Amino acid sequence: MGLFDRLKNRLTRTRSALSDGIAGLFSGGRAMDDTLLAELEELLYTSDLGLLATEIVEDLSRRHRRGEVRGEDDVRASLRATLLDRLPAKEECGEITLDASPTVILVVGVNGSGKTTSIAKLAHRFHTQGRQVLVGACDTFRAAAADQLEIWADRSDVQIVRKDEGADPAAVAFEALETADVLGYDIVLLDTAGRLHTQKNLMDELKKIHRVLGKKKEGAPHEVWLVIDGTNGQNAIQQAKLFTAAVEVTGVIVAKLDGTAKGGAVFAITHELGLPVRYIGTGESLELLEPFDPEAFVDAVLATD
Numbered sequence: 001m002g003l004f005d006r007l008k009n010r011l012t013r014t015r016s017a018l019s020d021g022i023a024g025l026f027s028g029g030r031a032m033d034d035t036l037l038a039e040l041e042e043l044l045y046t047s048d049l050g051l052l053a054t055e056i057v058e059d060l061s062r063r064h065r066r067g068e069v070r071g072e073d074d075v076r077a078s079l080r081a082t083l084l085d086r087l088p089a090k091e092e093c094g095e096i097t098l099d100a101s102p103t104v105i106l107v108v109g110v111n112g113s114g115k116t117t118s119i120a121k122l123a124h125r126f127h128t129q130g131r132q133v134l135v136g137a138c139d140t141f142r143a144a145a146a147d148q149l150e151i152w153a154d155r156s157d158v159q160i161v162r163k164d165e166g167a168d169p170a171a172v173a174f175e176a177l178e179t180a181d182v183l184g185y186d187i188v189l190l191d192t193a194g195r196l197h198t199q200k201n202l203m204d205e206l207k208k209i210h211r212v213l214g215k216k217k218e219g220a221p222h223e224v225w226l227v228i229d230g231t232n233g234q235n236a237i238q239q240a241k242l243f244t245a246a247v248e249v250t251g252v253i254v255a256k257l258d259g260t261a262k263g264g265a266v267f268a269i270t271h272e273l274g275l276p277v278r279y280i281g282t283g284e285s286l287e288l289l290e291p292f293d294p295e296a297f298v299d300a301v302l303a304t305d
Ligand SMILES: Nc1nc2c(ncn2[C@@H]2O[C@H](COP(=O)(O)OP(=O)(O)O)[C@@H](O)[C@H]2O)c(=O)[nH]1
Pocket: 109, 110, 111, 112, 113, 114, 115, 116, 117, 118, 194, 227, 255, 256, 257, 258, 259, 280, 281, 282, 283, 284, 288
């Protein structure tokens, strides 16, 4: 099954809200008028397109008056073009070449956003591609966090570096990088905590991990990926900004897009954070992580049938 079909099958709630919603508006051969456009705007809001919903409908309304947009097909084509236009180009999203050796990827985000699961999926993906992967359990806030990561790592036959609960997360990061260096690993994935006693503690801790890695190896971490809970829609953006202010985030993973009708938030997330989406999470199991492809994403959420 190709990427488009996989996305179509996994993003059913957003697709249903958007695509089936549009079909519903035009059902029974209903003509395009102001009432229909107002309903379309509401529908786009439901998919969490936010302000973009109003922009889209204003544009459609103008073009409808000029006779350029007449019915469902025109609306779909126009919506597709606008949504694609809002996303970065395909080359700027999705998978990147990880050519440092080892490439260190620090994964950050709020508690419960999907960090550990996404790391497990990434580890599985890179391992399947034949790369030597090491994961580091820098979430030492709770022992259960490292246990969870270890279970996933075992399942993918990937090595883990962990320490006791309460250990210095930066020390775990240091040791993971050192181990990877000595043993010749290709990729180091570092899991971090999403909650500490205070927000300031958390951000200071992430800065420290970042600093320690950079001292150990020039250029490390090579990537800092922020995991965003897709079910929070646009509400996740403010939280995300706390992280981008603290560490130099280089990309985003939007997790849990299978469980939400608010997939439209991806447009606001990329736009407001000015960051490329690297992957999206489309389910709980290991293989349900997809490199973000703007065209496949837009086509999947607008797919008919
Ligand atoms: N449906 C779905 N659930 C996910 C996805 N990613 C993570 N989860 C679930 O979200 C919850 C929190 O994930 P976890 O990785 O522990 O979050 P963390 O606190 O950021 O490490 C878990 O129950 C995961 O199974 C996804 O893409 N789809």
